[in-house]
Amino acid sequence: MIVSDDKNWVMSMSFYTEDSLKAELHERGWRLTPQREIILDIFQNLAAGKHLSAEDLYELLKSEGHDISLSTIYRTVKLMARMGILRELELAEDHKHYEINQPYHHHHHLICVRCNQTIEFKNESVLKIGDKTSKKEGYHLLDCQLTIHAVCPSCQRSILPVS
Amino acid sequence: MIVSDDKNWVMSMSFYTEDSLKAELHERGWRLTPQREIILDIFQNLAAGKHLSAEDLYELLKSEGHDISLSTIYRTVKLMARMGILRELELAEDHKHYEINQPYHHHHHLICVRCNQTIEFKNESVLKIGDKTSKKEGYHLLDCQLTIHAVCPSCQRSILPVS
DNA sequence: CCCTAATTCAGACTTATTCTCAATAAGGCT
DNA sequence: AGCCTTATTGAGAATAAGTCTGAATTAGGG
Numbered sequence A, B: 001m002i003v004s005d006d007k008n009w010v011m012s013m014s015f016y017t018e019d020s021l022k023a024e025l026h027e028r029g030w031r032l033t034p035q036r037e038i039i040l041d042i043f044q045n046l047a048a049g050k051h052l053s054a055e056d057l058y059e060l061l062k063s064e065g066h067d068i069s070l071s072t073i074y075r076t077v078k079l080m081a082r083m084g085i086l087r088e089l090e091l092a093e094d095h096k097h098y099e100i101n102q103p104y105h106h107h108h109h110l111i112c113v114r115c116n117q118t119i120e121f122k123n124e125s126v127l128k129i130g131d132k133t134s135k136k137e138g139y140h141l142l143d144c145q146l147t148i149h150a151v152c153p154s155c156q157r158s159i160l161p162v163s
Numbered sequence C: 001c002c003c004t005a006a007t008t009c010a011g012a013c014t015t016a017t018t019c020t021c022a023a024t025a026a027g028g029c030t
Numbered sequence D: 001a002g003c004c005t006t007a008t009t010g011a012g013a014a015t016a017a018g019t020c021t022g023a024a025t026t027a028g029g030g
Helices: A006-012 A018-026 A034-044 A054-063 A070-083 A124-137 A153-157 B006-012 B018-026 B034-044 B054-063 B070-083 B124-137 B153-157
Strands: A086-089 A097-100 A108-112 A118-121 A140-151 B086-089 B097-100 B108-112 B118-121 B140-151
Touching: A018 A034, A034 A054, A034 A070, A034 A097, A054 A070, A054 A097, A070 A086, A070 A097, A070 A140, A086 A140, A108 B124, A118 B124, A124 A140, A124 B108, A124 B118, A124 B124, A124 B140, A140 B124, B018 B034, B034 B054, B034 B070, B034 B097, B054 B070, B054 B097, B070 B086, B070 B097, B070 B140, B086 B140, B124 B140
Parallel strands: A108 A140, B108 B140
Antiparallel strands: A086 A097, A108 A118, A140 B140, B086 B097, B108 B118
């Protein structure tokens, strides 16, 4: 476990080192593999707000000389999302994106349902609502995302066909 | 267009009748077909908080004697989501769910990442944040959803394998 | 250093969703 | 009421994200 401060859980997320990741994995009887370290490293060094699909990650790793199989990538990002290390984003495309889950860069998405253009925005209240709600139900919060579906200014002006 | 009260867009959603749906479709050069009417009818008469997958909808329609093809169902729910009539939900399963988009029943989801148990909750502030944010960017709001990923009390007690 | 069980890899497989195209029908026009 | 254009439907093929399988590997405890 990284840190445990129930009064201010926000501080308890993120900043995984090799050691803290190892500890958290071992707590559950799991192992720290080179693949998991490398993948975590990629996400921790990704520019703020940048997110990757499984395929993106696969290509990026390959370009850096790491030959990690696609199945391992899918399993690892899912595992890390379930641990709260990564956020699983459902943006406009038909596949998931992942990014590191750090409160400092915590943000949300405003998506145009017609052209898929996406704007990131921050809002401090959202995290508070998520915190309050999960506490109330006895859940341990990992991540909360506000996703807004809307029509962007440019698409409001044009009449598009259905598909 | 149903209603247009920019100061309080919340009142502008929902309560589609055959006529208002027709008008909104025609506005864009689209048509009102029996299939679209029937599907809208299903969603409008669904119990509050209930949501359907495309497959669910297909089966439900069939059980009521309506033989609407799966492709039409997929196309129609997508169309209605893009019009703001339906909300497209990304819950725990690997397929989308749809429900009518009515402010009165507007709610959000708290999902356990381990067992997928999902709790619905309401929060008035979320809609306000969505409204404010989309206005600020000049977007026309259709829907906003707060999705909380967390670990439920029961799963906090058990140590589960990765997959 | 050994042993057990978790993990990886490659590729087959599953399944939600989209695409294609011929047939149908909505709705504007006369 | 009938015609014409073009959106829409239906059936099934196609696509692609993600999962599963089983043999080989390896992390980490003893």
